[in-house]
Amino acid sequence: MSAPTTPPPRVALVTGGSRGIGRAVALAFARNGADVAFSYRREPAAADETASAIRGLGRRVFYRASDAADATDAARFVEEAASELGRLDVVVPNAGIAPDTGWEEVAPETWTHLLSTLLVGPYATVRAATPHLRVSGGSVVLVASIAGFSAYPEELPYAAAKAGVISLARSLALALAPQVRVNAVAPGWVRTGMTRELYDDPRSRTAIERSTPRGRWGEPEDVAAAVIFLASDGARFITGETLVVDGGESLGWRVGRLR
Numbered sequence: 001m002s003a004p005t006t007p008p009p010r011v012a013l014v015t016g017g018s019r020g021i022g023r024a025v026a027l028a029f030a031r032n033g034a035d036v037a038f039s040y041r042r043e044p045a046a047a048d049e050t051a052s053a054i055r056g057l058g059r060r061v062f063y064r065a066s067d068a069a070d071a072t073d074a075a076r077f078v079e080e081a082a083s084e085l086g087r088l089d090v091v092v093p094n095a096g097i098a099p100d101t102g103w104e105e106v107a108p109e110t111w112t113h114l115l116s117t118l119l120v121g122p123y124a125t126v127r128a129a130t131p132h133l134r135v136s137g138g139s140v141v142l143v144a145s146i147a148g149f150s151a152y153p154e155e156l157p158y159a160a161a162k163a164g165v166i167s168l169a170r171s172l173a174l175a176l177a178p179q180v181r182v183n184a185v186a187p188g189w190v191r192t193g194m195t196r197e198l199y200d201d202p203r204s205r206t207a208i209e210r211s212t213p214r215g216r217w218g219e220p221e222d223v224a225a226a227v228i229f230l231a232s233d234g235a236r237f238i239t240g241e242t243l244v245v246d247g248g249e250s251l252g253w254r255v256g257r258l259r
């Protein structure tokens with residue numbers, strides 16, 4: 001018996017889609033023939049530019065500022081997007097921040113803000129999208145990080161939240177089965193606004209290149225390619241997984257690289 005196939009996504013929703021990884025994901029879906037809804041936080045110029053790039057690819061776009069840390073507005077954004085574009089086939093809760101918090105004196109409000117943005121917001125987005133995804137037989141691709149697998153005291157709440165995203169992918173995959181698949185990507189170091197300071201400093205830029213078996217930083221398009229795969233028919237029997245996209249960085253150290 002041949003496996004049932006699913007058509008390519010017709011409408012994709014990406015939170016934090018104006019810059020960085022989210023922008024690359026939004027454009028990759030548009031290039032693959034999908035209309036796109038995306039949110040951003042506070043830089044309308046970048047959002048306008050991404051929207052016109054999507055239109056330039058011949059696709060429809062719906063976008064507005066919507067704070068991922070506000071679960072109520074995150075859910076409202078999903079409803080508006082589904083209503084404007086007619087359906088939802090894939091949802092990518094990508095919006096994120098990564099402040100240097102350390103581990104010693106993390107204020108309760110810092111915890112609340114990070115967890116709201118990185119964990120509660122994505123949950124609210126998926127929860128609101130579930131009825132639409134059940135109808136379309138669609139899927140979710142969450143954006144975790146290799147920080148969610150490893151120890152990362154420099155940004156302890158970020159790492160804990162990203163571990164939570166990996167857990168969310170697994171629990172939601174069971175909860176939404178069989179109609180909706182839920183997976184995650186876990187990027188390593190990717191060259192975006194979030195990592196600009198590290199990339200601009202030759203010492204950290206080189207250290208990261210040397211600790212990455214592929215010998216370079218990740219580009220947003222590297223992550224977008226993995227998201228497109230997880231949302232595609234090629235991944236039709238994959239759910240609850242987190243796909244690491246880090247050029248091998250999390251495999252471990254070789255002494256040779258220290259020299």
Ligand SMILES: NC(=O)c1ccc[n+]([C@@H]2O[C@H](COP(=O)([O-])OP(=O)(O)OC[C@H]3O[C@@H](n4cnc5c(N)ncnc54)[C@H](OP(=O)(O)O)[C@@H]3O)[C@@H](O)[C@H]2O)c1
Pocket residue numbers: 015016017018019020021022039040041042043044046066067068069094095096097098117143144145146186187188189190191192193194195
């Ligand atoms: N870059 C990396 O090395 C890396 C590695 C692992 C995982 N990740 C994850 O990948 C995701 C994207 O990161 P990135 O590197 O592409 O970041 P980025 O370049 O800083 O872009 C972040 C995007 O998210 C939006 N955003 C931020 N906070 C938001 C909020 N509260 N509500 C709505 N939109 C918000 C921003 O909009 P505005 O411009 O309007 O603020 C922007 O479009 C994040 O979840 C991050 O944790 C990144």
